[in-house]
Amino acid sequence: MTDPPSSVESDATVVLRAGGGTLTIDPATGARFGSLMVGGHEVLVTEGAGPIWWGCYPMVPFAGRIREGRFAFAGRVHQLDRNLPPHAIHGTVFDRPWRVLSRASDRVTLAVDLGPGWPFAGRVTHAISLQPEGLNATLTLEADEPMPAWLGWHPWFRRRFGDAAVELDVDASTMYVRGADGLPTGARSRPGPRPWDDAFTGLRAAPRLRWPGALELEMTSTADVWVVFDEREDGVCVEPQTAPPDAINLAQMEGSAPPTAAPGRALTASMAWRWSPLA
Secondary structure: OOOOOOOEEEOHHHHHHHEEEEEEEHHOOOOOEEEEEEOOEEEOOOOOOOOOOOOOEEEEEEOOHHHHHHHEEEEEEEEEEEEEEOOOOOOOOOOOOEEEEEEOEEEEEEEEEEOOOOOEEEEEEEEEEEEEEEEEEEEEEEEEEEEEOOOEEEEEEEEEOOOOEOEEEEOEEEEEEOOOOOOOEEEEEEOOOOOOEEEEEEEOOOOOOEOOOOOOEEEEEEEEEEEEEEEOEEEEEEEEEEOOHHHHHHHHHHOOOOOOOOOEEEEEEEEEEEEOOOO
């Protein structure tokens, strides 16, 4: 497995500043956004019972769950660590140390290999920049061999700014139907009632989070699947992904080609957040 290029630093917290925003990135815990301060408000959940439950972290080389951590690819069956039993979840890099390749006051690029928990060799870079009214992030997976792969981010947004409870607008045409195990069955439907722990596609507008009297935040992405989780009292998740949870097994059920990366065919996803104050 090929290591990323030599880093300029290994594990120091990176702080980006632009306008009134301050973004803290922690290379040691998965290159995640550990904190985002905008206009004196902390936007993200900054702590949790484990690495799955806080910040905003990249999900690579798969986003969401893989059923029982098991899948077949190119004639071989693979068993992953079931880190949220009975399933594997959110990839192999969200709790591993990343290397800082380059940085400036308002941008940073980090990298890591896919690790021993993934049966295919490759690496991923996470390029992040902060602007006065938003941020951009790009994930790029470079494969040393053909592999199933789909990417995304998992932000935990704070539900409340003081007395202001978040209002979430997600306008989608299609929802992936979940089975008893919480994973897509292959069927599609119109979006059902909240609370959600569901994947959506066919968005008619960019998702928006609004904390009345404080802040509005709009999300866009090149990824066309969005997972929304709003069942937790202190946080909500709006997660852009390049494919739905369990995409490798879902493709097999549907008789379609799974999402893949291969040498010379990198898989890339970009995400942007734009915010503005609310009086």
